[in-house]
Amino acid sequence: MDATQALADLTEISSQIVHATIVDGDGSVLATTIAAESVSRSFANGVTKLVEEAGQAGSSRGLVGLAQFEAATLEGSVFVVRRGARVIAATTRPDPTVGLVFYDLKHCLQSIDEAPKRASRARKKIDGEA
Amino acid sequence: MAKRKVVTGLLFAAGSLAGSLLYRRRTVRQRERVDLFAEDGSMVSLADGSPEATELLSLARTLIAANGQ
Secondary structure: OOHHHHHHHHHHHOOOEEEEEEEOOOOOEEEEOOOOHHHHHHHHHHHHHHHHHHHHHHHHOOOOOEEEEEEEOOOOEEEEEEEOOEEEEEEEOOOOOHHHHHHHHHHHHHHHHHHHHHHHHHHHHHHHHO | OHHHHHHHHHHHHHHHHHHHHHHHHHHHHHHOEEEEEEOOOOEEEEEEOEHHHHHHHHHHHHHHHHOOO
16 A cells, blocks of 8 residues: 555544654655645654654663654644654644554554565565466 | 621632642643653653653644644
8 A cells, every 4th residue: 555545544544633644764755644745844854853852752761762652732642653764643633542543553654564565475476476 | 707708708719719720730731741652562751841841742732733733
């Protein structure tokens, strides 16, 4: 599944998510639900900074390998899930169902990762048959 | 006698107001936080007021505001 389709599925499944963006390892936007390009780029930069700061805060408290986090404010929450160098970030309304949002974000990232593997497996099968 | 009743009522109302304000302030502080989860499943919660949480929450507020929430 491509990243845009995965995000479309995510926002359809999870009514708690307002916006979501997938940021690649180099800081580029892989897919986003934010329409304006300048806003999505600035959002991705903010997410990259947030991930760096959260990683430092975690390390200073003895946390090894930050996998995910939630920053909860009165206006809403920001959720971030990391998978390798890729990151998915989502904003929600206040008081979301934390476990559910994390699950949906992880599932979204996983569905993107699995797509090339499945394609490569199918290719190998075809090559083997030929 | 009536004056004493009024004063008691006013003191009671002021006490209730102060109590509810303190409770609200405490609840708000508990709601604003950053929960960090590591790959091994361990978790650290940073409450609002700690230097790291203040910085992270400020960044989070910027992201939420940028999305027009």
